[in-house]
Amino acid sequence: xxxLYDDLYIGIPSGIxxxxxxxxxxxxxxxxxxxxxIARTMGRPEEAEKFAAAYVGAYxxxxxxxMKWDDLAKASVGVAAxxxxxxxxxxxxxxxxxxxxxxxxxxxxxxxxxxxSGDSVFPLPKAPDFDEAAYLKLKDYDTVVICANALTTRALxxxxxxxxxxxxxxxxxxxxxxxxxxxxxxxxxRELRGYSTLSGDKLLSCARNAAADPAxxxxxxxxxxxxx
Numbered sequence: 001x002x003x004l005y006d007d008l009y010i011g012i013p014s015g016i017x018x019x020x021x022x023x024x025x026x027x028x029x030x031x032x033x034x035x036x037x038i039a040r041t042m043g044r045p046e047e048a049e050k051f052a053a054a055y056v057g058a059y060x061x062x063x064x065x066x067m068k069w070d071d072l073a074k075a076s077v078g079v080a081a082x083x084x085x086x087x088x089x090x091x092x093x094x095x096x097x098x099x100x101x102x103x104x105x106x107x108x109x110x111x112x113x114x115x116x117s118g119d120s121v122f123p124l125p126k127a128p129d130f131d132e133a134a135y136l137k138l139k140d141y142d143t144v145v146i147c148a149n150a151l152t153t154r155a156l157x158x159x160x161x162x163x164x165x166x167x168x169x170x171x172x173x174x175x176x177x178x179x180x181x182x183x184x185x186x187x188x189x190r191e192l193r194g195y196s197t198l199s200g201d202k203l204l205s206c207a208r209n210a211a212a213d214p215a216x217x218x219x220x221x222x223x224x225x226x227x228x
Contacts, residue, residue, distance in 0.1 A: 002157055007181050009065045012085045016060040021052040021080075023073065024207035027174075027214060028052075030080040032060045036200030037083030038207070038214055039175040042126075042152045043072025052077075060085060067152065072126075075152045079175050083197075086177040089219055092196040095180055097221030102191055104170070105142040111135075111159060112147025114172060125155035135162050148173030148194065163188050174214055183225040192223040 020031035028041045045051045051073065055063055060081050067078030110116060112124030122135060124147055138144050144163050148171055150156040163169055167188035176194030183189055195218035197203060202217030 003185055004157070004181060004187065005068055005154075007184075008082055008086075008177060008179065009061065009067070011179065011181070012061040012064055012082070014059065014061050016085070018055050018058050018060055018063060018081065018084075020204070021055040021077065022204060022207040023048045023052040023077065025210040026212065027203075027207040027210075028076040028080045029204050029207040030055070030060070030063070030077060030084045031200065031204070032081070032084045035084050035088055036197050036203045036217075037080045037085070037087055038195075038197070038203050038218070039076050039079035039083060039152060040149050040173070041073075042076050042149060043074075044076075045073050068154065070127075072152065075154070079152045079177075082177045083175070086179050087194070087196045088178075089196045089198070092178050092219070092221035092223070095178065095221075095223045096226075097178065097196070097223050099222045099224055101193060101222050102170070102224075104145070107141050108143045108145060109138055109141040110145045110147075111138070112149055112173075114145045114147050116145045116170070116172065118145060124149055124153065125158070126153050128154040128158060130155055130158060132158055132162055135159065138162050139164060139167070143168045143170060145170045145172060148176035151175060151177075160187050160189070174218065178221060178223070180223070180225070190224065192221070194223075195220055
């Protein structure tokens with residue numbers, strides 16, 4: 001399952017440099033290639049402006065690889081860098097991102113701060129070596145909705161392993177990259193509910209001002225695997 005992280009990073013072309021970075025209280029933004037990627041700030045250093053400025057001029061691909069770091073501030077920048085490449089309206093449209101969200105069954109569990117309501121809510125693990133025994137009940141649910149912040153905390157592979165290949169997982173949230181890679185590797189992901197960038201300026205303003213919801217700067221997408 002860790003191959004997912006490797007392929008997300010490899011999927012970004014080399015040679016693209018970051019033109020801007022903000023590590024806000026709630027949101028982290030990375031600007032590159034004419035787009036802005038956003039991710040939930042899962043960790044923030046004391047000198048956030050100096051920390052963010054160090055990424056300006058760095059290669060986008062190299063920075064995206066920080067999503068695999070223990071330091072959650074760096075991991076947040078890494079996921080935002082991913083989304084600067086993956087989360088464009090054109091990419092979402094190319095993957096059929098205008099699909100309607102599936103109706104979730106009654107017996108649905110949510111992991112993390114999800115926008116969907118579930119029968120049970122499990123806290124988001126903050127590290128990849130979390131207590132998996134506390135999440136074994138996820139196997140008993142018809143559907144499991146996992147907040148995309150699990151990608152940043154690196155808990156996602158462990159959660160998907162617990163659910164198992166035959167499970168039914170929906171990934172959702174502003175930090176979610178728009179890519180069909182989530183449907184590969186035998187992962188139990190059946191639907192993506194994320195957001196592509198509509199207005200980079202609004203996302204940057206959202207990060208600067210610690211806005212609770214970046215919705216004005218994004219466009220929702222819903223993607224499911226292609227039927228064979």
